[in-house]
Amino acid sequence: MPGQQPPPQDPITSRSLAGPLLVAGLLLLAVLGWSLYQEEFGLRPWRGYQARFSRVYSAYLEKRLADRRAADRALDATSQYKALEAAVEAARSAAKPKDAATDKAAALVAAQRAALLPTYVTVHAQVGALTYDYEQIPATAAYRGSKQHAYNVMIAARNQVHVVDWPTAQGTTVKRGFTYDQLNAEFTNLLDLKAEYVAARGQEDAGVTAAVKKLNDYVAATLPGLPAATRNALLQKVRTLDFTIHQVYVDPPGTSLNYLGGGSLVDRCQSCHLGMDSDLVPPQITMTKADLGLAKSHNAPFATHPEPVLLTLHPLHRFGCSTCHGGDGWGLDTVSQAHGRFEHWPWPLYYSENIEAGCQNCHAADAWTPYAPVLDRGRFLFRVKGCIGCHKYAGFDDQAEELASAEHEVSNLDREKAANARQAKASNHAGDVAASNAEAQRDYAAATNLTVQNAKIDTQMTALGAKERDLFEEVKKVGPNLKEARLHLRQDWIPYWIAHTHQFEPDAQMPQFRLEPYEVRAISAFLWQDALQGPAPPKQAPGDPAHGKQLFMERGCLACHSIGEGSNRTGGDYAENLSRIGEKDTYDYLVRWVYNPRLRTEPYDPTLHKDLSPADYAKAGLPFVFDAQHSTFDGHEIEWENPTVMPSFRLSWQDARDIASFLETQKTNMNYAPASYMDDPKLFAQGKALVEFYGCASCHEIAGLEDQGRIGVELTQEGSKPLGQIDFGFLLTDAQEGIRPDGKPADHGPWDTLRGFLEAKIHQPGVFDADRYRPNPETRLHMPTPALTRDDLEALVTFVLGSVDNSTLPPNYLYKPTGEAADVQKGWWIATKYNCIGCHQIAIGQQSVLESLPMYQGENAANLPPPLTFEGARVQPEWLKQFLANPALSTSDTNRDGVRSYLEVRMPTFFLTDDEIRSLVSFFEAMSSEPLQYVPSQLPPLTPPETAIARAIFTSPAAPCLKCHMDGVAAHDKTASAPNLLQVKARLRPAWTLQWMTDPAAMQPGTAMPSGLFRRENGRWVFNGPLPAIAKNYPGDMAELLVRYLFEMTPAEQQQVLRLTPTGH
């Protein structure tokens, strides 16, 4: 600035920047330090986990090691151990002298070889080079001289004698000369000798090896688990654990296991979940957090897999972790990143409640997934709660879709056939006018092929026709047939039920719709007016409620239905609770229903799209009869039965009346408001629109809406739905902040995830309507509210969450069983569809509903239906087919069980289709691992003496077979507890029968059939009781003899033994 005194020094050149530079430099150092820290620790939290794991796990191992050492010491003190140890010692000392001689000889050979080796190597190289020199000189005249010379040199080298200091057996060293050839020979000889001594040594020690093995086997058998030495090595390894990333790397060829659409799977989960690393925790060790003393820690991911068998089925090296569990296998920086619980990871770890969702990813086609009870429950509920009514799910009760596709296929084939015929005609014509014979022959051949093709199509169409027929019958509806509402239900009850479904029945299968009163009125009126007016079911006289109650309890109704509410509730949850059935059903209808629920008022003709009235039949000149034998009208299939899964119990009309009378007593004193509007025709159109809107026809048969498909979203791949496509409505902010729709904090915090959405949606679908201006109720979300417990809700969430688009996974990872496993899955669909598992135990460990009921406890367990765990091995497939088609095994005497007529509980008639029966038979065979093609084994016929012996055993007092087994005497059969042995030949398999007779309790614990009838003696079964004189000298297998006897049982023989039986009656 002018006028001012300039500063004495130039501010630029004089000022030092050292200060700022120093500060900046220090800052830089500090930041670099931060960076290093972040790299080493901040971004590597797994180091901390590994350090901690090393600490707790080595403590765990130390403790176990000490225990093990003590156990080892205790074992060492036992006499067996000592004896075995002594045996080892004895063997050792026995082998010692020979060993010493062999070892000495071997040592000499080694010394000789060592002495020979340097010379051998040198000479070998020299001769080799000289030989090459000789060989590479051309054998022409021009080179003859040099070739000869080279030859001489080579031969000289070969013949030169090399002296070696040769060790002898006496320990001295002698000079020994070798030519090239001798060297070779000696060297080979030494090698042979060495091999010989090694073999000799092994042979000499065979005794020792065997003894040691015996000892080790004994130790392993007495003290399973890791031996102390292994444990110690492991402990050292864990103590000095190297902190590294542990990862599973799977790279199946073709596609990828991850959902990124390509490349390998990298799961570094084990970097923190160290208990899963089999290098550190061998499979013999299973430990929980508590075992490690960290029971209360929420941050100790060190336990081993809780279900080791799953790891055996899905080895880590093939499946990794995230394939089943979700999460970000790459993530290592933070827990939330590793678990994929951050915004940008579409495949977060499943929460423990939904952990089995992972199974569904690959097991989507299963009807039953072992080790996944929650998932199985979800599948069960998906059907029972009627989800399947509205939501398509590929492979799940898709007979309707299959039927449609079969029809489609038929029409395609029809078209193809017509096209073929046209083409064949054209080809023939082309052949007729073709210029050359060769061409003509080609044309004719083409035409012939097409004709044959059409014939093949015909066979296909025939098969499809049969399939269609079966499918037509297999299509079942979740809810009752509402065409019969007018005949079936009380008028006043209908609107109440629609409006207050869950008040009337808290765990109803039918979900609660959210309806305005006018909607309820319109829907009720429509259903009422739309229903058939008649012909009414036959008028019934009143029955005996007391007898009805007894029958209701005994026949097995409770396997599916429940009765009583709250704590009084007993029975299964497969079908409706019947506590208030008396308030809704009309008596006459109920009697017919109980008698045979498949009986219909009028059949429905899907081709003509109408219910066929008696008048229609009359017009066609046919009697008004429709059943399995009269399942067509005017040449096409008709719906001749109610599409319900409820079977017929083959009751008499009187029994049906009694049960119905009992059920009619099941009611409260509730008064229903009269519903006079039910006949108001003005409500019809509005009601119909509403019924269509809410998709009632998805679960019910409703006249005029038979063809309405499923109205809901297909859920087959719901678990892969991008979050962006999900409408949280006005709950998005709440979801992000973790506030549940009811205002409480959500269990897992923010729930703006697919899982959170599904949980809220299935629990209370209506919440997503909240705060929305919906002047017209019909603009609300359709989905009704199902009645679910918390566990059931999670089961359904698990099922839907796991239903992902698995097309990106390698196809061979998807569980698509073939052979037996496929039969098992197919059979389970049917077994669960008809609730076979309500009465029968089918899989080992599974419990039927009846088993849990109070009236089948204790000794009453004998009244249970038979377990079917060995059914495939027990009975012959042909017999099973007949039985499933007609469980009474009789066309006339049907009010009974075909096999065990003494049982009160009854195998009902399910009216299964041929296809279902085939599937079930294959299912039982596959469950018992029986080969698919059953060829009855030919038993050697009994000789007369054998018959006599068998009869004697059969009737001996020690084997009172006919005391329990039915024998055709009516009075006895009532109290019998086992089937008639006359059925054996047609029903059972000999192999099973033998196994059964010798130890029934092993196959069916708690059976009335006693075990120990036979004892094993010299490789054969011998009757365990006092032997009848005639049988004393029988040399053969007596159990086998008895099996053969049973397979030859005739009524005459039965009568004969009946007379002989000391316990006869």
Next chain:
Amino acid sequence: MLGDWHQLWLIVSNPDNVPVVALIGLVPFFTWFGLRQARANDRLIEKLETDPELARTHHRKTQPYHPSWAKEVHTWPYLLRIELLAAILVTVILLVWALSVNAPLEEPANAAITMNPAKAPWYFLGLQELLEYFDPWIAGVAIPTFVILGLMAIPFIDVNPLGNGYYTYKQRRFAIWTFLIGFEGIWLVLTMIGTFIRGPGFMWFWPTQTWDPDRIEFLTTRNLDDIFGVNGKWLAHLLPASQQANAVLWARGLFGIIPVGIYFLVAAWFFYKIITATPFTRKIFGRMSLLQVVVMEVLLILMLAVPITFFMRNLLRIKYVWETPWFNL
């Protein structure tokens, strides 16, 4: 719903928005910083203008000066040490930034799942915002091209010899205003709008308003010819029979020329008025060749068109003023 501060925080803390947030502070600061020095220089100029004697002897900088000081200093060490310091500081800033904020990585690319909002990187958000107002070819191609060419044209149309190499405001009022309007008033503001205002569906959300992907917006925009009811009926008589059916198109096309033409004329006159507002600017204007004037006018007119369109669309709800079958303005 306003008052959703969480939403605002989400936007501001979005890693990729950090530079934009930084710009909010940096650009005004540096503008102020530069203008502050410009003011100092302007004072000096004023002083020297009034005192020719001093002007002859003065070193003519606001920087401290003494005749004994060297006019130039050695690069080594005086410049390089500063560069070193700058490099260290930049490194520190960068490392701190990198250590505290992770670069975003979202879901794997998936053409089936549309991002909502699908936004360009922040430095292109201004262009993306323009897409709301112009046809893509204008916003995405024509405007960027004109911006680049316009920037490159600046040295050739700014004939003002003053203010070369020093901060000054008074000597370059027009140039500085134009640049600041273009750079900060248009480009930066559009970028800010694109970053902070545009939410799902590229809808307009005021700050602190929740970004609701399901929000329903009622937006009507009309074309100018609709407002004036151009229907081409009167034109139909003048057209050959073959074009009768296209009368509306013709009418619209012709009609559109009117407002566009008017705008060009008015804006040209407006800018002419500005650049000839003071004697000084008239002097500068006098130095310009015809080509320079035309190019400058065109560029200025086009630049002004951006904010005008912005206001027309957002306040007057007018979509296009000129419709033709090939392009719309």
Next chain:
Amino acid sequence: MKARVLGLAAAIALTMAVAGCSKKSEQPAEQSAAPAATVNPATAGTITGTVKLVGTAPRMPLIKMGADPACEKNNTGPVHSEEVVVGKDNALANVVVYIKSGLGNYSYPAPSEPVTLDQKGCMYHPHVITLMAGQQFQVINSDSLTHNIHVMSADNRAWNESQPQSAAPITKTFPRPEMAIPVKCNIHPWMKAYIFVFANPYYSTTGDDGAFTIKNVPPGTYTVEAWAEAAEAQPPLLSGTAEQQVTVAPSATKSVNFTFQAK
């Protein structure tokens, strides 16, 4: 200069276009330019002759029809296999004589009357059937039992249909010429016949007298062939020159004889 080049190009293009057009229009003309002539009966000649067997006729096995008594009903006596049927003077029957080649471009309408194959006494009558392509071929069943007619043609569509007693005649046509199509009845395996389908009417089958006549032959030189079943059998029962060159003068009758040697 430029204009000239353009003009040249245009000229070339035009020429090519014209050439292309004319070429196209030629093709259909060529096809329709060959009108099939009809034979002038005034100048047509005749080929006649006989077919003889030299040597001893091979013994034909007796056909045993015992399996089906109904077969025997329609036969008066024992029936022999018809591979070689020799008439008086060693005349060879069931030989087909036809013009194999040398014919010009003539069109021959197929005769409207059908050729009939009768199944009688579980034998085919006649044993050798000749007809023209497109001519109707009728099969009748005079037996009181079911036959099937299995025509094993190669160039024509093969077929196999059953004909119960007193069923309506089966009518078929053979659109393509084909020599010696075997016909079989799978129910009565001895039943055998041959069908000859010709494109022209110049064929004749010898009867028991071994004579044949081919009429209405336009003048010219032809190759005439005689086909005898037994000469074609594997192994052949007969041998002989089956082919001869024949020149027919206008309105003349040319005589040709064929001989087969018994082996």
Next chain:
Amino acid sequence: MAEENPGKGKTGVADEAEGKVQQFKGWLEEKFQEQVEELKRPEETQLYKAFFRVGRIDEPRNRALHTLNNLFLHIHPTKVNRDAVSYSYTWGMGGISFYLFIVLTFTGILLMFYYHPTKVQAYRDILDLETSVPFGLQLRNIHRWAAHLMIIAVCLHLLRVFLTGSYKRPREFNWCVGVLLLVFTMLLSFTGYLLPDDQLGFWAVTVGTNMARATPLLGHEGPFGPQLGLTAYNDVRFALLGGSIVDSAALLRAYIWHCIALPVMISVFFGVHFWRVRKDGGASGPSPVMLESEMKD
């Protein structure tokens, strides 16, 4: 020599030995001092001179030579305008931009070691980079933020240059080069956006390249594009992406633009820019103010 005086044998030898030791000590000290002195002036050592060619830098000539002789420093003149070293004038943004470019090149090369521009690998490489590559996450963060910072620095550089009128004669051309460098900087950043192959980059690039559809004459949705027979499969967007959608070809193209083509181009223009800075008279100022009254007409 030790035998010279046998009488004093022992002591003589000892003394002599001691003397030798003393002598050696002295020599060692001397040498040590020398060495220390030498090390006090490292710039005088042969090693230093071999590298830097000139000695002490506090001598004016040497200072100038130091800059002149250094390949890396000779983009600078040996002397600069005394006021041009102040941040308040230059803001240092040009230099910072260049420094950031170097940082970006350095981190970019390291990142290239871990990255495959394929649909299958790209995203997974980033995941790997973030979790298991040493310093991978930091590397990526630095690269990302340096890119953003560079754009900011370039923009502020533009602002400074405009405010000081530094585009005026004789620097018009260099201004144009600078504008191109701005464009290149943005394009570099933009092409890098796609490389992680995540939703962010994918949709940003989709939005960005969709504009190219509308290029007049060159895009199939632009004015006169359809009339020229352009479709989604032959227009400029197709050329940019190597396909009609953003897919593997686009990834590869972005990678090559980002790692090879654009860096090479920007380096060339950097060279031009720096060269012109020097040829046009170094940093533009601060120049002495010019008075209106001195303006020539």
